[in-house]
Amino acid sequence: MTDLLRTSRVCYARFMGVTIKDVAREARVSMASVSRALNGTGAVRKEIRERVLAAAERLNYVPNSGAQSLMTRRTRTIGVLLPRFHGEFFFELIRGIDSAARSRGLHLLVSTSHNDAGETRQALRAMVGRVDGLLALLPHVDAQFLHQTLRGTLPIVLLSTADIEHVYASVRIDNFGGAYAMVKHLVACGYRSIAHISGQPDNVDTEERARGYFAALAQELPDAKPIVVQGDFTEESGYKAAQELLRLRERPRAIFAANDMTAIGCISAIMEAGLSVPDDVAVVGFDDIPTARFVRPALTTVSVHIADLGARALECLASGIEKPETLSSITEIVPADVVVRDSCGARRQSRGAGV
Amino acid sequence: MTDLLRTSRVCYARFMGVTIKDVAREARVSMASVSRALNGTGAVRKEIRERVLAAAERLNYVPNSGAQSLMTRRTRTIGVLLPRFHGEFFFELIRGIDSAARSRGLHLLVSTSHNDAGETRQALRAMVGRVDGLLALLPHVDAQFLHQTLRGTLPIVLLSTADIEHVYASVRIDNFGGAYAMVKHLVACGYRSIAHISGQPDNVDTEERARGYFAALAQELPDAKPIVVQGDFTEESGYKAAQELLRLRERPRAIFAANDMTAIGCISAIMEAGLSVPDDVAVVGFDDIPTARFVRPALTTVSVHIADLGARALECLASGIEKPETLSSITEIVPADVVVRDSCGARRQSRGAGV
């Protein structure tokens, strides 16, 4: 009767799956032998193995991974903590992480949008027992917070997160170097007044990029006065910041936006004001998101190989899980280099080069 | 001694976290009371609760979610199966799923790139015991496969996957309607020879979009001969297909690409051939990925509200998990409507309207 019911509403009822016990009964062996036969651990007579395999097949047995990892203390899953799931930066990042994870047979448990420390804490706790390690991009959270929230329970690799004391392994972008190189490039293009639209406040990336801007300006253009407008990495903030810059008595000749989306918003504002990019104002970004190629004029930007960054972080974590001693407080810096396209004006003579 | 070691290499050693047993000992109560106090289930005297909370705080106790869900049979996690993690379509989709999941306090376990049935099977099995339900976008897998791989073990919602017998709940795009409307729009623009670059073979979306193309053409332009070139949803395939179409004796006046990336590749090829889009050849896409707005000319396309699609699917699944009886074999179709931008030429008179 019950069986009939089950069969007739297969995709409604949450009837419990068949367990190892059922397989054992079906194969007339012990649970232990089923486990051994299925996992290939320990010695099992050929005949028994076949009987187990057949029984498992017949009953359509699927082991409960949750229970499995409770015993083995291995989940083959990596937790990924991101601040939000928005914008191509994160997409590229997770794509890189995913591809590296896949090639190692690891799953990804993602958790996003932790607006405050409480939510982050919650998310971190929810990971315990479900993952073997953590990959965290938490701009507004410091190592101390992590330390006291999960005191070494889980191996963790930080992605461009503030960790002054170098307690955790981290891989980060060479924000300073990239920004420096970009400003230098703008100077080389001949621009003498270069403004900066900064990123979200209280963010390591924001600070380092701004630092690169100031440093390069001081070095390359000692007489120029830095001009900085606050943004927040969004297209909209770029739009508004550009409007603000255009209202200035002395309009800057070039704008270095803290990221590509900001630069894109910036370009819209400039074009709407009836001006040309790069002829009237040059605009450059940071990140090299896929869209940077498609936008017109194609965006000159700092390529950080976002997907590689994610992949490197995962590799780092994965090997740290295998051999905990390798996961020391190493900080890996991935390089960032200028990609020249059309929005900076460097290619003005060689038009049509496209892409 | 051991403790000293632990402290000094906090992020190396994988010392087991503190368990509910430790908290119980520390608070001088039973494990049962700790559980009750922490979860707020069952009655606990105020004094005991406070003692437990204090002990948990002192020991920095984090419950093991894996063990928890083994008992409760609830993981508060949704499994997401995607064919690959590439392109903005998937990004938008997962963004929608993620935002819906977050607002319901659910986690996401993602699994991608299942190239063959074996891998898919593997991935499906790895989900059992880790998730409460499944969201699957598996173009080359049919309901029968799913049925026999996990026979109703998990509630599942299909995303534009072939499910002829309507065994599973599914939410899909109105591919046919969108394609039909787009071709109709092109006819309304005055084009009389309209080609189609199809998508990846053996894909439901591909087939339905092509079907929409044929139907609209037959209806709106009975005398026109359909021209179809095989693509595979990539930018490159669009590029190549366009070259092929341009070599035709009678060059088509408009091209309906099966998706936006194909259309973008298509535009590149046309421009490289020294022709103008839309003046010489109009190009339109399908999906409305974020980049469609930024590409020049801005892409006329069929908006499928990808993120909404993902969110709807998650809602559907979540409510199906709560009340299994609601998760019948309902098929939800999300509408797809034409978004007119510049690449179709409809706006030629009103230039500069942008974005």
Place this chain on the structure above:
DNA sequence: GACATAATTGAAAGCGCTTTCTGCGAAAAG
């Protein structure tokens, strides 16, 4: 053929947690 040795197998002990179920003392009812 009797013994030591090796190969298999099953019973049982958990992994860390929740949840009955039982028992206790206190409050309410008689």
Place this chain on the structure above:
DNA sequence: CTTTTCGCAGAAAGCGCTTTCAATTATGTC
């Protein structure tokens, strides 16, 4: 003052699995 009820705490039974450990059987040696 006794009996009934009730609120609360702890013991213990698992969830589905792996993994000792001891028991069993098969194999090899003298």
